[in-house]
Amino acid sequence: MRILDSKNLSVPGYKAWGIHSGIKKTDKKDLAIIYSEREAAIAGVFTKNRVKSACVLLDMARVKSGKGQVIVANSGCANACTGKNGLADARATAEIAARELGVKPEAVYVASTGVIGEFLPMPKMETGIATASGLLSATGWEQAAEAIMTTDLYPKLAIVQEEIGGKTITIAGIAKGSGMIHPNMATMLCFIVTDANISAPMLKKCLLASTERSFNSITVDGDMSTNDMMLCMANGAAGNKRPGVGSKDSKKFQACLDAVALSLAKQVVKDGEGATKFVEIEVRNARNPIEAKRAAMTVAKSSLVKTALFGEDANWGRIMAALGYSGVEMDESRTDIYVGKTKLVEKGLGQGKHADREASLALKQKEVQIIIDLHKGKTAAAVWTCDLSYDYIKINAAYRN
Amino acid sequence: MRILDSKNLSVPGYKAWGIHSGIKKTDKKDLAIIYSEREAAIAGVFTKNRVKSACVLLDMARVKSGKGQVIVANSGCANACTGKNGLADARATAEIAARELGVKPEAVYVASTGVIGEFLPMPKMETGIATASGLLSATGWEQAAEAIMTTDLYPKLAIVQEEIGGKTITIAGIAKGSGMIHPNMATMLCFIVTDANISAPMLKKCLLASTERSFNSITVDGDMSTNDMMLCMANGAAGNKRPGVGSKDSKKFQACLDAVALSLAKQVVKDGEGATKFVEIEVRNARNPIEAKRAAMTVAKSSLVKTALFGEDANWGRIMAALGYSGVEMDESRTDIYVGKTKLVEKGLGQGKHADREASLALKQKEVQIIIDLHKGKTAAAVWTCDLSYDYIKINAAYRN
Numbered sequence: 001m002r003i004l005d006s007k008n009l010s011v012p013g014y015k016a017w018g019i020h021s022g023i024k025k026t027d028k029k030d031l032a033i034i035y036s037e038r039e040a041a042i043a044g045v046f047t048k049n050r051v052k053s054a055c056v057l058l059d060m061a062r063v064k065s066g067k068g069q070v071i072v073a074n075s076g077c078a079n080a081c082t083g084k085n086g087l088a089d090a091r092a093t094a095e096i097a098a099r100e101l102g103v104k105p106e107a108v109y110v111a112s113t114g115v116i117g118e119f120l121p122m123p124k125m126e127t128g129i130a131t132a133s134g135l136l137s138a139t140g141w142e143q144a145a146e147a148i149m150t151t152d153l154y155p156k157l158a159i160v161q162e163e164i165g166g167k168t169i170t171i172a173g174i175a176k177g178s179g180m181i182h183p184n185m186a187t188m189l190c191f192i193v194t195d196a197n198i199s200a201p202m203l204k205k206c207l208l209a210s211t212e213r214s215f216n217s218i219t220v221d222g223d224m225s226t227n228d229m230m231l232c233m234a235n236g237a238a239g240n241k242r243p244g245v246g247s248k249d250s251k252k253f254q255a256c257l258d259a260v261a262l263s264l265a266k267q268v269v270k271d272g273e274g275a276t277k278f279v280e281i282e283v284r285n286a287r288n289p290i291e292a293k294r295a296a297m298t299v300a301k302s303s304l305v306k307t308a309l310f311g312e313d314a315n316w317g318r319i320m321a322a323l324g325y326s327g328v329e330m331d332e333s334r335t336d337i338y339v340g341k342t343k344l345v346e347k348g349l350g351q352g353k354h355a356d357r358e359a360s361l362a363l364k365q366k367e368v369q370i371i372i373d374l375h376k377g378k379t380a381a382a383v384w385t386c387d388l389s390y391d392y393i394k395i396n397a398a399y400r401n
Numbered sequence: 402m403r404i405l406d407s408k409n410l411s412v413p414g415y416k417a418w419g420i421h422s423g424i425k426k427t428d429k430k431d432l433a434i435i436y437s438e439r440e441a442a443i444a445g446v447f448t449k450n451r452v453k454s455a456c457v458l459l460d461m462a463r464v465k466s467g468k469g470q471v472i473v474a475n476s477g478c479a480n481a482c483t484g485k486n487g488l489a490d491a492r493a494t495a496e497i498a499a500r501e502l503g504v505k506p507e508a509v510y511v512a513s514t515g516v517i518g519e520f521l522p523m524p525k526m527e528t529g530i531a532t533a534s535g536l537l538s539a540t541g542w543e544q545a546a547e548a549i550m551t552t553d554l555y556p557k558l559a560i561v562q563e564e565i566g567g568k569t570i571t572i573a574g575i576a577k578g579s580g581m582i583h584p585n586m587a588t589m590l591c592f593i594v595t596d597a598n599i600s601a602p603m604l605k606k607c608l609l610a611s612t613e614r615s616f617n618s619i620t621v622d623g624d625m626s627t628n629d630m631m632l633c634m635a636n637g638a639a640g641n642k643r644p645g646v647g648s649k650d651s652k653k654f655q656a657c658l659d660a661v662a663l664s665l666a667k668q669v670v671k672d673g674e675g676a677t678k679f680v681e682i683e684v685r686n687a688r689n690p691i692e693a694k695r696a697a698m699t700v701a702k703s704s705l706v707k708t709a710l711f712g713e714d715a716n717w718g719r720i721m722a723a724l725g726y727s728g729v730e731m732d733e734s735r736t737d738i739y740v741g742k743t744k745l746v747e748k749g750l751g752q753g754k755h756a757d758r759e760a761s762l763a764l765k766q767k768e769v770q771i772i773i774d775l776h777k778g779k780t781a782a783a784v785w786t787c788d789l790s791y792d793y794i795k796i797n798a799a800y801r802n
Binding site: 049051052078080081082115116117226303310315316317318320321323325332333347348349388389390392394 | 449451452479481482484518708711717719721725726731749789790791795
């Protein structure tokens with residue numbers, strides 16, 4: 001697998017672009033289109049929130065066909081909690097794009113992110129889709145990534161290449177965060193495309209596995225959105241032989257998809273609302289994978305752990321307290337905690353002022369690793385989170401202003 | 402039931418006091434003693450965190466006897482994650498108090514709150530307990546309430562009176578918050594005393610019921626502490642006839658205990674770390690009590706709802722999103738949301754700019770009520786929370802400094 005520079009992102013057979021259509025009050029981009037020159041296999045993962053945006057409802061129905069060709073995504077308005085009118089607007093959005101791009105309406109998927117409870121400004125959508133369709137470019141991915149941003153500070157892109165079935169295949173994606181970030185899914189939009197030739201069922205299976213290891217392993221604020229979705233198109237332009245179930249090629253494909261999804265997920269955490277630190281929490285020697293991840297996630301979510309990280313304070317008692325209420329089998333007197341390379345806690349007991357000082361130094365870095373050894377089993381899991389800062393409050397107190 | 406002014410709190414047969422013993426680095430009070438002149442029935446509720454402080458472990462064992470006479474509580478050091486030494490220190494604390502006050506060591510309960518992972522400074526504890534014992538006073542409750550404060554801004558006290566079995570009985574209590582506040586239990590200490598004559602088993606039953614309706618119905622930051630405990634002593638000094646199971650008197654007693662516990666719980670929320678608003682979230686017409694409370698609690702916990710409250714922004718989409726991921730049976734198109742008296746959402750849809758403006762005005766008040774009608778059943782539940790402000794971050798980023 002080769003990790004390419006996402007500055008020069010392009011994938012054979014795809015075009016993309018993003019523009020400002022007037023949905024956002026500012027002059028920032030707010031409408032993106034992703035277009036495959038041929039019909040592609042498609043798979044999707046959607047929010048598990050009972051309250052789903054109109055676009056999620058529409059796409060969940062469409063993705064059953066396993067086929068798609070276009071994604072229209074807007075920021076600034078979530079088209080969630082908008083009832084029947086919202087659903088009609090989502091459908092109309094797809095129809096406009098289908099007309100502009102000469103594809104079937106059912107091959108168009110729509111995605112929205114932004115304020116809940118407001119209706120899409122359809123005249124602006126119509127003009128915007130026409131404009132963006134005319135500008136589509138093989139190298140328009142950064143524009144598209146910018147156009148799906150809300151409180152994100154920078155666009156998120158990733159691209160890898162691999163040899164599969166004798167051909168070079170490319171997998172690339174864009175994503176947006178950056179609040180309401182928590183598994184199942186994180187609040188986010190993520191669109192991945194590949195020129196690989198792969199069946200829709202295998203694509204779905206791979207996407208679910210990648211999601212679990214990437215977007216379902218991050219948290220920013222513990223809130224789950226109404227609009228989360230990840231869509232993955234595979235248009236077969238690479239001309240490779242389809243990888244068979246369980247084949248070496250299918251494993252290579254999975255690894256590439258994992259890499260793109262994880263890169264994007266980590267970018268989402270790094271750009272978490274108000275985040276000043278990127279924190280990896282690894283739990284080792286848990287009884288099983290579910291407990292390993294739950295323990296790590298409980299620590300990653302704790303407001304008190306996250307504020308201590310912001311304060312660069314090695315307050316390990318808060319980590320121990322979070323482990324204690326995680327519901328995971330653990331024993332304080334067997335638990336070790338490391339910050340970076342410093343063993344801060346051994347068998348449940350603090351290792352003194354020197355360790356405390358060393359850990360505090362490690363916490364001054366932009367990237368922090370916390371390792372928790374439960375000594376209860378043999379399974380490990382890692383999750384990624386950020387600190388909780390003044391700016392998270394600032395961004396979210398005034399979000400609709 | 403008469404609600405008395407907690408400024409003049411006293412309960413027949415009890416004395417209390419609080420002093421600065423030197424555990425805290427500042428000159429603030431950090432050691433409280435509560436003393437019953439005779440052996441009392443006692444009941445307790447303790448944190449469900451797997452990681453329990455030494456004092457919780459000690460008291461959980463002692464409370465099985467149903468008997469107690471003294472509570473020694475310190476702030477500034479949690480005596481949690483301190484292993485065997487911590488447990489020995491907790492036991493020694495009880496022994497020192499027993500000696501000073503001439504009671505059996507097993508009748509002494511200890512409680513601690515503060516930084517996790519540090520050991521109690523036993524010489525200071527010893528001197529402090531001796532000093533405080535000598536100062537015990539029937540009107541020393543405010544001093545005791547001050548001595549258990551950590552980041553609390555003010556002491557929390559409550560007192561009610563009622564006629565039971567032909568006698569006037571008094572129930573009063575003190576509590577501390579104010580971070581790590583979340584059910585099972587909230588991070589807090591709460592000590593309630595009464596001169597009622599009541600059996601230990603009935604006291605326990607009443608205390609559990611009161612806890613569910615008070616401290617298990619509040620949240621500040623979703624973190625659960627290692628040190629939470631609520632102890633309730635009943636010394637029988639009122640000389641009333643013991644209320645029988647299911648009797649009118651037992652219901653009166655329950656109502657009084659509920660009132661004291663709820664008053665203290667609400668004070669904890671009002672004084673939540675960085676709180677600028679006290680918010681009641683009521684869910685109506687849920688399918689059952691568990692779902693009503695879970696829905697209310699999920700909204701109460703959401704960082705995005707809490708930051709919107711701080712920003713005085715009627716961003717109801719975040720409430721709907723939280724209901725959607727609460728796991729509770731709900732249907733967006735049947736859900737109404739009120740802020741104060743303003744219907745902000747009807748059948749899942751926003752009620753326009755006028756309603757939005759009215760709701761924003763209601764959000765400018767210090768006390769805010771949010772009502773959610775699920776139209777799914779017949780059960781209601783209320784919980785209490787506060788907003789999430791810059792000061793929560795400030796307090797918790799620098800807690801150990």
